[in-house]
Amino acid sequence: MRQQHKTFQAIEVGDGGDGRWAAYARTLWQEMEGLLTAEGRTVQGADRVRALFHAHMPELVPVLHRLAGQLDRPEADVFLTHAALRPFSPACTQIGQNGTLLRNYDLPPHQCEGTIVSSRFLRPVIGMQDMLWGLLDGMNDAGLALSLTWGGRSAHGRGFAILIVVRYLLETCDTVDEAVDRLQSLPIAVPQNLTLVDPVKAVTVFVGPDMAPTVAPDACAANHQHLPVTDEQERALHTQERLRAIRAAGTNVAAMLKPPLYRSADEQGSRTLYTAHYRPAEGHVTYYWPGESWPQSFRDFTPGTRTVTFDQAT
Template identity: 45%
Template sequence: MTQYPLTMYGIRELKPGPRWRAFFDATWPAYRRWYLSEGRAARPGLRTAGAALAHHMPELLPTWGQLSEQTGHDLDAAALLTHWNLPTFLPAGCSQVVTPDPKPSLLRNYDYAPALFEGVSISTDYLQPVIGTSDCLWGLLDGMNGSGLVVSLTFGGERTVGEGFGIPLVVRYLLETCQRVDEAVSALRRLPISMSYNLTMLDAEGAVGTAHVGPGRTVEFSEQPCATNHRWRTPLDPAHAARFRSVQRLDHLDDLLDHRASADDIALSMLQKPLYSREFSQSFGTLFTADYRPAEQSVTYHWPELSWTRTFDSPDATVDVVLADA
């Protein structure tokens, strides 16, 4: 049995400051190697990357400027922080579902390589209160804002790569600028996105749905309350779907919803097969289950042996977890 120790850091820093700077200092060497892995010529210049952010997500410019200042105005770091034309992300698993409770919640499993996970849950107030799981320094894998909008991402099943933004910053942008699902979908329709993803969403008015996005693709939206790693019901890449049991996982989520399983029951199911995976050495292990409850303004991270709850106002804290492949 191989063990994978994991420390999750809970950070509350309303504006970019010393906590984010310490996080950047700890992770930048690895991010720089990844960002320049294909050579600097393969990445956009700072002027091009900044212009893309200014054109498509102008609301984020002040925060981007503050973050860039925290890096000591490192040109490569500032370009990476725009998330414009990043290197290709590793496609993997993930499952997500909105529960049918009177007070709906959104639950998701994040299945990925342990070594590539930041392990940070961060609460900020850049444009509005946002709490979520960090990726790529200020993007989000999933999150919730003070208006009650929740957004979570999964790989969408197509391996085409095009010009556009990395999806973590897109999730951040939706949570910073939108209050409802329909507003988020409208924003997605004008944003170029570099890879294929499913974004499952829930808002305070009870609207639920999933958007399927990708490079050069018109955004598709359905009221489907769950998603794994293929487009709707029929995989466009059957081999990838079979490898990661995408259809099997989606069918299981459908079955839970058909039986009106509660949020607590679904949370337990997320920690069991076929939704939970221990293939950590294959970059397909479940690193956490996130359980977003807008009515309680909380997110609880679940693992087989423990749970950890964060709110917008939770102070800095850490939790240590040991994952195992058997």
């Protein structure tokens, strides 16, 4: 077995206005701007996504301007709307139960930003960041936590990448019910599953460009929604197997660090990159890897880095 390494980091960026976020984002800009769609590079496309963001996420418009102004790049504000990005499809597993959100995030290591961010754009939020200010999962100071998985279907439409939706809901909502209500009016570009947890409720909601938000039978998700899973998809993703396993295990961290929930690298290089265990009512999250953990909280957020070693099949 050869080994693969991935460095995760934790940073504080405040309200985004003091240069810390911009200093970090500039190091990734060349890589990130390549993810902007061709439409987003046109005058008409740029105007469309700006209008979409202003219409659906008005509370975040001042933050968008603050961040884009510091990047000082012609397409920065268009990119940061997350409404003109190439789609991505992470294969993840998650469950909400008894005030806890537990999730595995699966993707090729080089495609994951790997940055835990503590921010105060509109309110205190901690989460695993991607695409400069979007979130793969996170929690806010009201005790609300969210995480995402790909919905397993190839549909694509005009709308937001799910990363900015997670950010928006955490910045503007206090409860699961409030967040689910907000989802009803948000256009989503790609089928995704969101699991939401607060101190008294946990749900999973299926969203996508071709469907109204739909509450799932329970607060669990892998990589399918309400449609049948093909044999080919099951062989590639083991989505039904993982969903059965997490339903049986509940919020058991040890189970998330073992097969079938913990996934070694597949033919595309996708693998479980981290496990996140959120207890949002306590303002606490712990990120896990086999044999290692990294706790963070609103009261005690610790910037730094952790390099994780993965076994890689030869």
